[in-house]
Amino acid sequence: MDHFLYRDGALFAEDVPVAEIAASVGTPFYLYSTATLVRHFRLFDEALSWGPHLVCYAMKAASNQAILKTLAAEGAGMDVVSGGEYARAKAAGVPGDRIVFSGVGKTEDEIRMAIEGGIRQFNVESEPEMAVISRVATDLGATVPITIRVNPDVDAKTHAKIATGKSENKFGIPIAKARDTYAEAARLPGLKVIGIDVHIGSQLTQLEPFEQAYKKVAELTETLRADGHEITRLDLGGGLGIPYARSNEAPPLPGDFGALIQRTVGHLGCEIEIEPGRLIAGNAGILVSRVIYVKEGEGRRFLILDGAMNDLIRPAMYDAHHEIVPVIEAEPGAELSPFDIVGPVCESGDTFAKGRLMPPLADGDLVAFRSAGAYGAVMASEYNTRPLVPEVMVKGDQVSVIRARPSYEEMIARDSIPDWLATPSNADSAAAE
Numbered sequence: 001m002d003h004f005l006y007r008d009g010a011l012f013a014e015d016v017p018v019a020e021i022a023a024s025v026g027t028p029f030y031l032y033s034t035a036t037l038v039r040h041f042r043l044f045d046e047a048l049s050w051g052p053h054l055v056c057y058a059m060k061a062a063s064n065q066a067i068l069k070t071l072a073a074e075g076a077g078m079d080v081v082s083g084g085e086y087a088r089a090k091a092a093g094v095p096g097d098r099i100v101f102s103g104v105g106k107t108e109d110e111i112r113m114a115i116e117g118g119i120r121q122f123n124v125e126s127e128p129e130m131a132v133i134s135r136v137a138t139d140l141g142a143t144v145p146i147t148i149r150v151n152p153d154v155d156a157k158t159h160a161k162i163a164t165g166k167s168e169n170k171f172g173i174p175i176a177k178a179r180d181t182y183a184e185a186a187r188l189p190g191l192k193v194i195g196i197d198v199h200i201g202s203q204l205t206q207l208e209p210f211e212q213a214y215k216k217v218a219e220l221t222e223t224l225r226a227d228g229h230e231i232t233r234l235d236l237g238g239g240l241g242i243p244y245a246r247s248n249e250a251p252p253l254p255g256d257f258g259a260l261i262q263r264t265v266g267h268l269g270c271e272i273e274i275e276p277g278r279l280i281a282g283n284a285g286i287l288v289s290r291v292i293y294v295k296e297g298e299g300r301r302f303l304i305l306d307g308a309m310n311d312l313i314r315p316a317m318y319d320a321h322h323e324i325v326p327v328i329e330a331e332p333g334a335e336l337s338p339f340d341i342v343g344p345v346c347e348s349g350d351t352f353a354k355g356r357l358m359p360p361l362a363d364g365d366l367v368a369f370r371s372a373g374a375y376g377a378v379m380a381s382e383y384n385t386r387p388l389v390p391e392v393m394v395k396g397d398q399v400s401v402i403r404a405r406p407s408y409e410e411m412i413a414r415d416s417i418p419d420w421l422a423t424p425s426n427a428d429s430a431a432a433e
Contacts, residue, residue, distance in 0.1 A: 282373050
């Protein structure tokens, strides 16, 4: 469910007409619903209410300060994967003891930043990383909580580029090596082993892969406790999918996910952490774009939009599907016809959909990409020197621009000209004479 609904033929974001925002902000832009963000976070929080837990929002899905503050006010923790995300979480007012640091390539500087600023735990991905955390913690006179991410070799049945739990993936310690790795962690100074971490992928639409992974985690917990380790916390990752195509079968609900967790690991008495991102932010955001031209091609028709692959990379990178709907609802019974929906970037890959059935549209009409709140704005770029797409948030009838569109002058001013180009050389002067 989301809060982007038609009223009297016009698409609204909560209580605000989307067309009014477009007229004020210009297109393209991302638009988020506070009510949807809050509702989806609460669904996860309620799903784990049977025991001690923390829902850590995976910031990589959408990391604007307004989104982080909205979720932090609900009690969310944050799952970060870089020093920049850690700094964003702290700037949003999230205390260190609610920040989990994940990621395979934490640098020494990032580790130091997190230890000095406060951290709930590091989710350790490798033995070399573990040694660096130990060294930095010892230098700072600190003892740092860690979990170790185990790779359970479970096929998540998702897109190859977002699968993380198979033996061929770069993430975590092979579960067969876990006992040796935990023994090494117990010997290293500055580390306090507190739990196990697992994350098998993103956009999962079935519960069975989770069940396979969590059963393996349960067995490992018992084994490690028998080895003398105090396992009190299980970080079970995120990855629950959302229905990008309305015609597709709906993925499992957070309540079903929570019940699965209770069934597979609830008997262990551990505090549970999960790291949802996509399901919290995905349907809480849309991308609004305008039709520049309707073009008749050889045997096909094109809708050329002012939004492009630099604004929403998912279709080009993952062959991802987004529902694309007119902001002014089509008349009942309007004839649908196939269009290739494309952007203005000089790449054939700048294609959002091929042969998509759409109602009649004309130059200047607005369209909305649904389910664009996750991995949309955070992956946007300024390719082709196109201004970074702005972000807008609504709450009820209130509207706020939470990231402004830069001007061309602001973009160009970020460049620095070398001295040898800024001042004409003698040779240049002579040539000019």
